[in-house]
Amino acid sequence: xxxxxxxxxxxxxxxxxxxxxxxxxxxxxxxDLRSGYVAAGEKLPTERQLAQRxxxxxxxxxxxxxxxxxxxxxxxxxxxxxxxxxxxxxxALARRVRFSENLLRQSRxxxxxxLGSDKVQAGRRAAEALQVLPATMLLRLRTVGNAxxxxxxxxxxxxxxxxxxxxxxxxxxxxxxxxxxxxxxVADYVRTSTRITSRMPDAAEVRALGLARQTPVLVVESVNAxxxxxxxxxxxCVWAADRIQFVIDAAESVCGGTGG
Amino acid sequence: xxxxxxxxxxxxxxxxxxxxxxxxxxxxxxxDLRSGYVAAGEKLPTERQLAQRxxxxxxxxxxxxxxxxxxxxxxxxxxxxxxxxxxxxxxALARRVRFSENLLRQSRxxxxxxLGSDKVQAGRRAAEALQVLPATMLLRLRTVGNAxxxxxxxxxxxxxxxxxxxxxxxxxxxxxxxxxxxxxxVADYVRTSTRITSRMPDAAEVRALGLARQTPVLVVESVNAxxxxxxxxxxxCVWAADRIQFVIDAAESVCGGTGG
DNA sequence: GATAATTTGTTCGTATGTATC
DNA sequence: TGATACATACGAACAAATTAT
Numbered sequence: 001x002x003x004x005x006x007x008x009x010x011x012x013x014x015x016x017x018x019x020x021x022x023x024x025x026x027x028x029x030x031x032d033l034r035s036g037y038v039a040a041g042e043k044l045p046t047e048r049q050l051a052q053r054x055x056x057x058x059x060x061x062x063x064x065x066x067x068x069x070x071x072x073x074x075x076x077x078x079x080x081x082x083x084x085x086x087x088x089x090x091x092a093l094a095r096r097v098r099f100s101e102n103l104l105r106q107s108r109x110x111x112x113x114x115l116g117s118d119k120v121q122a123g124r125r126a127a128e129a130l131q132v133l134p135a136t137m138l139l140r141l142r143t144v145g146n147a148x149x150x151x152x153x154x155x156x157x158x159x160x161x162x163x164x165x166x167x168x169x170x171x172x173x174x175x176x177x178x179x180x181x182x183x184x185x186v187a188d189y190v191r192t193s194t195r196i197t198s199r200m201p202d203a204a205e206v207r208a209l210g211l212a213r214q215t216p217v218l219v220v221e222s223v224n225a226x227x228x229x230x231x232x233x234x235x236x237c238v239w240a241a242d243r244i245q246f247v248i249d250a251a252e253s254v255c256g257g258t259g260g
Numbered sequence: 261x262x263x264x265x266x267x268x269x270x271x272x273x274x275x276x277x278x279x280x281x282x283x284x285x286x287x288x289x290x291x292d293l294r295s296g297y298v299a300a301g302e303k304l305p306t307e308r309q310l311a312q313r314x315x316x317x318x319x320x321x322x323x324x325x326x327x328x329x330x331x332x333x334x335x336x337x338x339x340x341x342x343x344x345x346x347x348x349x350x351x352a353l354a355r356r357v358r359f360s361e362n363l364l365r366q367s368r369x370x371x372x373x374x375l376g377s378d379k380v381q382a383g384r385r386a387a388e389a390l391q392v393l394p395a396t397m398l399l400r401l402r403t404v405g406n407a408x409x410x411x412x413x414x415x416x417x418x419x420x421x422x423x424x425x426x427x428x429x430x431x432x433x434x435x436x437x438x439x440x441x442x443x444x445x446v447a448d449y450v451r452t453s454t455r456i457t458s459r460m461p462d463a464a465e466v467r468a469l470g471l472a473r474q475t476p477v478l479v480v481e482s483v484n485a486x487x488x489x490x491x492x493x494x495x496x497c498v499w500a501a502d503r504i505q506f507v508i509d510a511a512e513s514v515c516g517g518t519g520g
Numbered sequence: 521g522a523t524a525a526t527t528t529g530t531t532c533g534t535a536t537g538t539a540t541c
Numbered sequence: 542t543g544a545t546a547c548a549t550a551c552g553a554a555c556a557a558a559t560t561a562t
Contacts, residue, residue: 191510338557
């Protein structure tokens with residue numbers, strides 16, 4: 001029925017019925033947001049447009065938006081507008097951590113892209129993680145991980161060069177760390193160590209991840225090892241904090257995975 | 261030998277020897293920092309003082325400080341000064357997560373303080389975590405955790421009211437969640453779920469944690485259960501991101517604890 | 521709460537040395 | 542040799558944040 005598809009926002013407001021105008025506007029917008037009429041991440045009309053549509057002063061609209069922001073249904077950014085809140089993606093940190101599987105489980109479309117690769121000497125931290133001598137040659141890969149085509153994280157991977165010299169070429173074809181490992185004889189790998197902290201992003205990260213102002217990044221340092229327990233990858237991954245939430249579940253956690 | 265204890269910074273710089281002045285200054289300061297002559301967290305002299313000591317322009321000093329900040333050896337705060345970087349505390353997320361034990365393992369002195377408590381109805385999230393019906397009565401506790409007397413995290417704890425009505429009183433005496441649980445018959449409890457994300461702090465959090473400008477917080481939602489697997493606590497903890505790093509280690513991790 | 525002093529952050533302009541074509 | 546670009550270094554003034562009074 002066509003009249004049902006007309007956005008609720010076009011209905012008129014009632015004055016003097018005991019419910020403040022801003023409350024009515026808030027209820028209308030909240031319905032639009034919760035019903036999915038306004039998609040997650042979508043930009044709401046400007047305050048001026050909303051004020052015109054509802055036939056009220058801009059301040060009245062602002063009061064409604066402030067309430068929605070308090071309820072975390074929208075995010076308001078100075079100079080840009082108001083946006084429907086995007087649910088944070090639950091990223092499982094289990095015994096096996098797989099980017100694609102994690103995203104698909106959340107009904108997001110994963111993709112990865114190679115930014116570049118080179119050969120470097122192992123620093124203190126990388127050497128310790130990979131259990132090699134400092135100054136050992138490592139292959140370094142810079143990649144971006146996307147969810148639904150939008151950048152989600154930037155990773156710097158380190159691999160022992162001797163064993164994985166061909167990783168960059170293979171990754172360039174397969175666009176997946178897991179697949180590249182398999183192609184190079186590592187049928188399975190497990191997470192042995194994870195360190196998580198947070199900081200503000202630098203300018204390059206703001207650009208690469210398309211971050212809003214005042215959004216921090218989560219920094220995850222991880223080590224993966226092959227079936228024999230030999231470290232095969234050390235990585236530092238920078239995540240957009242407003243789009244991700246790490247989940248550690250005891251049932252299927254870091255050392256009790258189902259092994260699927 | 262006394263002349264060896266004179267800070268290297270008092271030596272004069274060489275001009276026109278192929279090494280830029282700011283590089284020489286950076287090297288001197290880096291030595292002072294790495295050697296421990298300047299302790300972690302200690303304030304460096306002001307830019308003006310350093311410029312005078314080295315006999316150069318303030319800009320030249322700033323260039324050296326910028327390099328040290330890039331190397332994360334110092335943290336510079338507008339209006340306050342430059343500070344020798346304080347190592348981040350490694351906080352282990354294992355099967356058993358204990359605030360005091362975690363800090364003592366890092367040679368920090370732990371302390372906890374009760375901010376307040378009240379009785380509230382369970383919201384959606386708390387009800388789900390504690391496996392009770394929404395609107396079930398819960399005891400809510402607000403606490404602060406300190407490391408070496410400095411605020412590190414603010415936690416909001418939720419306990420099923422029926423079973424733990426006396427928790428606040430006991431905690432007020434013992435200043436420890438673990439000890440309070442034991443006093444109320446919960447000899448042991450284990451972490452069943454952990455969710456981690458990050459955001460910018462609000463004004464109250466900046467005050468409570470003594471955060472520097474532009475420092476994000478890590479937000480950890482957790483559920484702990486007793487020996488029988490019954491959830492006993494749901495908590496939301498806000499951590500100062502510049503002082504903490506969460507560590508998940510496969511060897512003694514969320515489900516493979518040593519059970520000490 | 522208001523004010524002043526202190527300290528870092530930013531932006532001008534100017535001059536010099538060095539490397540490159 | 543000259544032209545050019547770039548990094549270095551200095552000076553002054555002002556903005557912004559913090560701290561002390």
